[in-house]
Amino acid sequence: MKTFQYTIQDELGIHARPAGLLVKEAKKFQSAITLEGNGKKAEAGKLLAIMGMGLKQGAEITITAEGADEDAAIAAMEEFMKANL
Template sequence: MITKTVKLTNEDGLHARSAALFVRMANRFSSEITLQAHGDSVNGKSIIGIMSLGAFYGEEISITASGTDEEKAVESLVELVENNFVVAN
């Protein structure tokens, strides 16, 4: 199991678009992925769960993955957040 904490620096935080991008990337991995904010944990592959966290600009979120590709999953998701949910083609 690997966990990393990252700060939301995109203006809108985890709103619909960013949550959708997070879920799309999370679903590329076989590991179980959990997202935590404000002491609440949700399935990182659930858009409804992520949006229910209400994580906004400037707040920290923790990304945890457990499974065969956990390291790559956390690395990729942290990079997505740090790049303000801009996905390279």
């Protein structure tokens, strides 16, 4: 299991467009990828679950990848977050 923490920088937080892109990125991997923040947890492959977390600018989240390709998955998620959020 691999994890990293990230603080949301986007002034709108995780809204529809980046959430959709996040789901698309997460579905490239076999590993189970989860986001945890605001006292909530969601699978990265489920758009409505991510949107339901209500993550705003400044929110700290923990992203976890567990599975066969967890190293590649966590690296891709970290790169995605830094580039888009």
